[in-house]
Amino acid sequence: MRTFIAIDVNDAVRDVSQQVIEKLMRRGFKANWVSRENVHLTLFFLGEVDPKRVAEAVEHISHRIRGFPSFSFVVEKVGCFARDNQPRVVWLGVRANQLLHRLYDEAKAELAKHSFSFEERFSPHITIGRIKDFPTAWQHLIEDITYDPITVAVDRIVVYSSTLTPKGSIYKKVYECLFEGGLIKHE
Numbered sequence: 027m028r029t030f031i032a033i034d035v036n037d038a039v040r041d042v043s044q045q046v047i048e049k050l051m052r053r054g055f056k057a058n059w060v061s062r063e064n065v066h067l068t069l070f071f072l073g074e075v076d077p078k079r080v081a082e083a084v085e086h087i088s089h090r091i092r093g094f095p096s097f098s099f100v101v102e103k104v105g106c107f108a109r110d111n112q113p114r115v116v117w118l119g120v121r122a123n124q125l126l127h128r129l130y131d132e133a134k135a136e137l138a139k140h141s142f143s144f145e146e147r148f149s150p151h152i153t154i155g156r157i158k159d160f161p162t163a164w165q166h167l168i169e170d171i172t173y174d175p176i177t178v179a180v181d182r183i184v185v186y187s188s189t190l191t192p193k194g195s196i197y198k199k200v201y202e203c204l205f206e207g208g209l210i211k212h213e
Contacts (some may be wrong), residue, residue: 040065
């Protein structure tokens with residue numbers, strides 16, 4: 027099962043993601059755009075993993091984060107990861123947040139006990155597109171897009187399966203780890 031662990035966002039973030047995508051498309055960007063219903067903040071991409079292994083790890087993560095304080099984070103800008111001066115991923119930015127990093131660290135520590143490892147530094151963002159083609163003045167065209175900051179409440183993490191199709195990824199909730207209330211398994 028192709029799996030990732032994420033935090034769901036609210037409708038305001040989903041709406042802004044689509045508005046930003048529309049602006050970028052009008053400005054000449056071509057990309058694999060994230061559909062409105064698939065917008066989320068990824069904590070961990072686990073890749074192709076045996077469902078039993080996922081279930082065991084998620085059970086332990088759920089116990090570890092039970093009682094974690096509910097919190098919120100702020101989504102506030104548009105940015106891009108680039109390589110060789112070419113844009114690769116366009117994202118909505120997340121303001122630095124100590125509790126978000128602490129939640130990541132707690133889940134990462136538990137995943138490490140189950141032989142998952144992650145080398146990258148956690149850089150919270152919400153991916154909205156993977157760039158295929160772009161206009162010459164791409165940096166300015168991304169940086170001048172603004173929107174009002176959006177607050178996102180967090181009281182759980184969600185484990186998704188991801189099925190790749192020619193029309194894009196299909197995400198399905200598999201588990202929800204609630205800070206108060208334990209683990210929910212979706213069929």
